[in-house]
Amino acid sequence: MSNANIACRLEEQVDQQAHKRAVIELHKRDENSGGGIYKHLTFLQLEELSSKYARAFAESGITKGSRVLLGVKPGADLCALTFALFKVGAVPVFIDPGMGPKHLLNCVEQAKAEAIVGLPAVFVFKLFNCKAFEGVKIKWSLGFCPIIGVKNLKSVSFQEKFYPACQMEQSDVAALLFTSGSTGPAKGVVYTCKIFNFQLDIIKEQYEVATTDMDMSVFPLFALFAVCMGMPTVIPDMDTSKPAAADPEKILQIMEEQDVSFSFGSPAFWKVMADYCEENNHKLNSVRCLVMAGCSVEPDLHRRYLNNILKEGAEIYVPYGATESLPLTSMKGSEVLSFSAERSEAGDGTCVGKPMSGEYDVKIIKISDDAVEEWSNDIVLKPGEVGEIVNSGPITTHEYYNNSKGTKKSKIYDGDKIWHRMGDLGYFDEQGYLWFCGRKNERVEIEQELLCTDKIENVLNLHKNVKRSALVPLNEKEAALIVEPNCEKLLESQDRQKVAIQEFVDLLKQKLPNLKIDKFLFKADFPVDVRHNAKIKRDLLREWAQKEI
């Protein structure tokens, strides 16, 4: 009987390429030349380190099904620890550190973990927030920590080097991944081994991941995926919880020194990189595949990369999905330019491609804010009609942990099948392409007319002075468009704003003649989500606009 444990993926890599590099980290820069001095773990070394940690975990009482909070920075240790937890069948809990203490503690409380594995600072944080951590009995620190009851994982050692992955079934719980909390409190998504295994297979196949590639992942969990797929991964020199604040020069140095050919990051990160590359006439010559994920990508970013920054033949992939179902569809940058850009720029929304697998069932249902108890074909909409995107298939998660209310609102039962409601609006076109139109709870309804954020903002974003824009309701009869300008002068001068507003009106009238919006506001630094720094927090902007007007 085969073993569905994800740690088996690492064991397979050891069989195939034991002495090849698996995880690479910048150790320091040479003082004279500035060249990077790197350290790494081979697949075998990573396997041995995770075996050591697994044995320590098992001996301390962490066992199959134990939920374990991980509070460790991205890097080789995070990979080794996660594989170690998989080996003993424990359930690692991943929470975005960037969400701030209040939201983080809310997630910790929901997860009801039995153990923590973290940096010493995590245990100091725990001391001041005991209640949320109730139930945590086993504490492992990555380094010495003077707090009573916290053991040092770095000081353990065992004779036996190999700790085998325990037997897991496809239906066993593999991990708990919290959403980014962009639309309310973050929810703990239950991942089974089956979902992880399917994701790995489909990403490897569709993005043609090869052992000869070199990955650089701006989203830490993807580094783990890379290793599982046999692709070495280099850790970027940045705070991965703030992708939009990365220093492009440091990133480029690593990409060049390590010949990065594959990279996964948020559109906000790739925008910062594009600005720098264009200003300095820099090309990403080693890259063959850029993956941008987390929010819609405007056609212009594809244009910039494909025309000015990437080498001939390199490709951009934009997967669409959510923590609860990922990756659902995928769109190539070259396809955006040849097929959908013009339509996006005319107000049709953002094309996110076709379902990535024939095993997925993706449909559009009537918009509703209520729970849908049971599936019925009556709620399914026709091509061209905008509704909520739902899916059912091997990547569809079935529940949120410890959150039956959230589960009820997001899932629809259909015999043996479970549908996940994405909370996103979209439609299928006649050719079977899915078009994303914005998030359901950010939709604007004015006098029974549905206004979709992504459709309208895509048009306004074409204006030369608009960095991004957000459509928000002001009251039942009026909406406003808030603009984050790309030049500060616009924020300071009322006269300039008047001229710009007239241009916005003209642009919208030309592309969307039926749209009746005449309120425009300007605001610097839009609030964005904590994970990708890319999703606009329109709820906060709505509150701001309502006060402002």
Ligand SMILES: Nc1ncnc2c1ncn2[C@@H]1O[C@H](COP(=O)(O)OP(=O)(O)OP(=O)(O)O)[C@@H](O)[C@H]1O
């Ligand atoms: N390619 C894409 N194009 C447009 N939007 C995307 C794309 N990929 C992801 N998204 C957006 O990201 C959402 C998923 O985000 P994620 O799973 O990080 O958590 P979240 O839904 O933001 O968190 P929460 O549910 O806590 O608010 C999708 O529902 C969609 O709105």
